[in-house]
Amino acid sequence: MIACVDVPALPLQLVWRDRPEWRALPVVILDEDHPQGTVLWACERARAQRILPGMRYAHALSLVGGLRAEVMAAPRITALVDELAAALRMCSPSVEVARITDRDATEGTFWLDGAGLARTFVDAPHEPAGTRWGQAIAAAVARLGVAAATIVGCTRFGTYALARAARGRGVMVVSNDVDERAAARQVPLARLDVAPKLRDALARLAVTTVGELVRLPAGGVLERFGSDAHRLYELAAGERWDPLVPEPPPDAPDERVLLDDPERDVDRLLFSIKAAVDRLLARLAARHRALTVLHLELTVQHGVHANAVQAVRAAHAIRPAAATLDGRGLLRLVRLRLEGAPLDELTPASGSNRNARSVGVIGVRVWADDQAATREQLNLFAQRPRRDLRAADEAVARLRAELGDDAVVKAVVRDAHLPEARFGWERFGQMVPAAPRPLRTVAGHSWRPLVRRVLMRPKLLPASSPHVRDDGWLINGLEHGAVVRIHGPFVVSGGWWAPGAGEVCREYHFAETRRGECLWVYFDRPRRRWFQHGAVE
Amino acid sequence: MSDRNGALLSFLNRAREGAAVGGARAAAAAAVISMDAMRVGAEPAVIAPGWSRDQLAGRLVELSGVGATAALSIAIGLVRGAQEQAEPVAWIALPSACFFPPDAADSGIDLDALVVVRVADAAVAARAAERLLRSGAFGLIVIDLGAETNVDVPAAHQGRLVTLAQQHDAAIVFVTEKTAEAASLGSLVSLRGEALRVRRADGGFTCQVRAIKDKRRGPGWAHEEILRAPAGLE
Numbered sequence: 001m002i003a004c005v006d007v008p009a010l011p012l013q014l015v016w017r018d019r020p021e022w023r024a025l026p027v028v029i030l031d032e033d034h035p036q037g038t039v040l041w042a043c044e045r046a047r048a049q050r051i052l053p054g055m056r057y058a059h060a061l062s063l064v065g066g067l068r069a070e071v072m073a074a075p076r077i078t079a080l081v082d083e084l085a086a087a088l089r090m091c092s093p094s095v096e097v098a099r100i101t102d103r104d105a106t107e108g109t110f111w112l113d114g115a116g117l118a119r120t121f122v123d124a125p126h127e128p129a130g131t132r133w134g135q136a137i138a139a140a141v142a143r144l145g146v147a148a149a150t151i152v153g154c155t156r157f158g159t160y161a162l163a164r165a166a167r168g169r170g171v172m173v174v175s176n177d178v179d180e181r182a183a184a185r186q187v188p189l190a191r192l193d194v195a196p197k198l199r200d201a202l203a204r205l206a207v208t209t210v211g212e213l214v215r216l217p218a219g220g221v222l223e224r225f226g227s228d229a230h231r232l233y234e235l236a237a238g239e240r241w242d243p244l245v246p247e248p249p250p251d252a253p254d255e256r257v258l259l260d261d262p263e264r265d266v267d268r269l270l271f272s273i274k275a276a277v278d279r280l281l282a283r284l285a286a287r288h289r290a291l292t293v294l295h296l297e298l299t300v301q302h303g304v305h306a307n308a309v310q311a312v313r314a315a316h317a318i319r320p321a322a323a324t325l326d327g328r329g330l331l332r333l334v335r336l337r338l339e340g341a342p343l344d345e346l347t348p349a350s351g352s353n354r355n356a357r358s359v360g361v362i363g364v365r366v367w368a369d370d371q372a373a374t375r376e377q378l379n380l381f382a383q384r385p386r387r388d389l390r391a392a393d394e395a396v397a398r399l400r401a402e403l404g405d406d407a408v409v410k411a412v413v414r415d416a417h418l419p420e421a422r423f424g425w426e427r428f429g430q431m432v433p434a435a436p437r438p439l440r441t442v443a444g445h446s447w448r449p450l451v452r453r454v455l456m457r458p459k460l461l462p463a464s465s466p467h468v469r470d471d472g473w474l475i476n477g478l479e480h481g482a483v484v485r486i487h488g489p490f491v492v493s494g495g496w497w498a499p500g501a502g503e504v505c506r507e508y509h510f511a512e513t514r515r516g517e518c519l520w521v522y523f524d525r526p527r528r529r530w531f532q533h534g535a536v537e
Numbered sequence: 538m539s540d541r542n543g544a545l546l547s548f549l550n551r552a553r554e555g556a557a558v559g560g561a562r563a564a565a566a567a568a569v570i571s572m573d574a575m576r577v578g579a580e581p582a583v584i585a586p587g588w589s590r591d592q593l594a595g596r597l598v599e600l601s602g603v604g605a606t607a608a609l610s611i612a613i614g615l616v617r618g619a620q621e622q623a624e625p626v627a628w629i630a631l632p633s634a635c636f637f638p639p640d641a642a643d644s645g646i647d648l649d650a651l652v653v654v655r656v657a658d659a660a661v662a663a664r665a666a667e668r669l670l671r672s673g674a675f676g677l678i679v680i681d682l683g684a685e686t687n688v689d690v691p692a693a694h695q696g697r698l699v700t701l702a703q704q705h706d707a708a709i710v711f712v713t714e715k716t717a718e719a720a721s722l723g724s725l726v727s728l729r730g731e732a733l734r735v736r737r738a739d740g741g742f743t744c745q746v747r748a749i750k751d752k753r754r755g756p757g758w759a760h761e762e763i764l765r766a767p768a769g770l771e
Contacts, residue, residue: 257595258753258754259753260596260699260727260752260753261752268700268703271595271700271703271704272595272703274706275594275595275703275706278706279591385623386623386624387623387624387625387673387674387675387676388672388673388674389625389674390674391672391673391674392625392652392669392672392674392675394672395668395669395671395672395674395675396652396669398668399654399665399668399669402668403654403655403656403661403665406655407654407655407656408652408653408654409653409654409655410648410649410651410652410653411638411641411642411648411651411653412638412648413638413639413642413648419637422638422639423637423638423639425653428652428653431625431650431652431674432649432650433623433650434620434621434623434624434625434626434647434650434651435620435647435650436617436620436621436645436646436647437642437645437646437647438645439644439645440643442765443740443765445739445741445763445765447741447763447764447765448610448613448614448617448643448644448645448762448764448765449610449640449643449644449764449765449766449767450607450610450640450734450742450744450764450765450766450767450770451609451610451613451636451637451640451641451644451767452609452636452637452640452767453609453634453635453636453637453683454634454635454636454637455633455634456632456633456634456635457633487769487770488769490769508769510769510770513604515603515604515605516604516605516606517603517604517605517606518605518770534634534637536766536767536770537606537607537608537609537610
């Protein structure tokens with residue numbers, strides 16, 4: 001027994017779920033928020049006003065003034081798919097999820113394996129087998145505010161074809177293979193995720209349904225339309241082995257902390273636990289789950305002598321009043337539990353060290369039992385950032401008052417030639433959320449560069465004779481060794497166009513010393529002296 | 538398949554432990570494991586060593602090296618990692634030298650969101666770090682002491698820094714220039730890494746952090762990254 005759940009127009013349903021008031025309005029989903037953005041999905045109201053997928057956003061707007069549009073980010077769709085999969089796992093342990101990379105289906109299609117579930121979902125005597133299971137699946141999906149079609153049948157392809165034809169409505173149970181195949185053969189090919197080119201080519205031959213496709217000769221389909229068409233043919237004809245490929249459920253997240261030294265103080269221990277609990281809650285929130293039970297495992301060290309040290313695990317299960325993502329409330333419960341269970345009561349159950357006193361906690365592990373989080377819980381969690389940037393600004397202001405205005409700065413990069421002109425320091429204003437940039441690809445690799453340390457005042461180096469420079473130049477004293485390799489020169493010059501401004505002409509080199517240092521040096525041509533400007537570190 | 542078996546095994550073990558534990562106060566004694574097993578990592582509760590802000594949070598870390606060192610580049614990598622996690626970062630440096638900002642920008646760092654504090658000496662640096670940590674708003678603070686010799690960060694400062702780092706889940710990284718044989722900044726340093734770089738045949742550099750002191754997992758492990766040379770050093 002297999003069930004297929006098909007959620008039609010998943011991105012549109014996601015928009016309607018978040019903005020119920022848009023259900024009465026024409027809505028489109030765009031690939032980018034730009035007049036030239038392409039319409040990816042259009043609701044029936046928009047379609048009725050001649051807005052079709054593939055149209056430019058500007059064109060669609062010219063047709064309907066009150067058009068509502070949203071750009072759908074792939075992570076949001078993936079999150080909804082994960083949420084649906086988690087809900088469906090309550091109805092079957094084996095759930096296959098169609099991902100965007102699948103050949104046969106788009107996101108929003110799920111298959112469930114019903115083998116062995118007849119005793120869990122018991123049908124009434126007059127009901128076809130799988131009716132109650134199908135209803136449970138439909139109810140699980142409906143609870144998430146999503147419309148879907150649920151087909152309970154015998155094969156993966158048969159249920160899929162029927163689910164696509166049902167257009168997101170109701171539960172259908174097909175009790176035998178023959179009926180399922182007969183029904184699936186009525187399904188138009190246009191309802192399936194068939195490549196448009198293949199669909200149109202078949203349509204020219206008046207092949208528009210699954211049944212008409214399977215009446216064609218298999219060899220001819222392979223020869224004329226290629227392997228993808230042949231694969232579809234075999235699936236439709238039931239000639240191809242098409243097993244369910246369930247995804248393993250995501251691992252239950254856990255967080256661990258190891259402590260430098262055994263800890264007996266509850267307050268200090270709570271700080272360590274707090275960090276782990278915060279990370280755990282963030283991971284749960286990312287999966288749209290809320291914590292129902294916090295499991296806390298403390299590893300307690302017994303004995304102080306190296307040959308008699310043992311670690312004992314103490315497990316605690318802490319249950320908040322309701323499912324929560326509130327870390328502070330949880331920590332209050334953890335404190336009460338720890339204060340009520342002194343470490344001295346923990347003793348090893350066996351071994352030579354039974355009478356040894358506990359020294360303190362050396363490790364903490366937390367994990368959770370969870371359930372689906374409500375939207376309010378997730379919103380509250382999302383609205384509370386992990387770090388308070390205003391507190392950062394206040395700390396910076398205190399530092400500025402103590403050390404002076406110019407002590408707290410930020411670096412700015414400028415467009416210039418001379419290394420010291422390529423950057424500057426500006427007084428730090430307000431803390432902003434960081435937006436690190438993607439790495440540049442150089443010679444096919446996206447590696448970070450080594451970073452140079454720059455001296456604010458270039459250091460004058462001892463003069464060297466050019467003919468001994470590569471094999472005996474003690475650039476930085478004896479302890480650094482002689483220069484063994486030098487890269488350069490890279491000439492930087494400027495100021496020659498402005499009389500009186502002072503001409504600059506430097507020959508930059510990277511000098512590698514015997515000790516391994518890579519110094520960033522230059523020869524100042526007007527002054528005829530060597531300077532160290534920094535080092536690669 | 539092995540994942541599912543592992544999950545099932547873990548569930549069964551947990552259920553078995555729960556059954557044995559019974560009441561919370563009597564938690565005691567469900568499982569006894571040897572400290573040796575914990576230290577060598579044979580036991581599943583041991584976290585694999587790693588070099589990321591999350592792994593360094595709540596610890597005082599010293600990153601050092603001489604000669605072919607890559608301490609600054611590795612520290613910049615930590616800054617980038619922290620910024621990717623939306624963790625505010627501060628860089629405390631002495632006035633004589635600092636990272637070359639164009640290289641940091643080239644490493645993907647958002648310089649507008651990086652607080653740079655310029656201080657006179659190591660003691661002031663520690664005090665500045667303390668002030669920033671106390672706000673609870675920073676996830677990583679790098680104290681770049683560069684080539685400064687005779688660095689002395691008073692033990693009292695170090696103690697307060699550790700407490701604040703644990704309290705606010707922040708990592709504190711000192712960048713120093715010293716050999717592996719030299720003593721670390723103090724006994725409160727939880728992890729000391731030696732950062733070295735080795736040129737590769739394809740023009741890149743393998744940068745390695747080798748743990749020479751690790752209070753939690755023991756020394757000896759290493760973390761490697763591949764970096765490219767700055768323009769002109771290829």
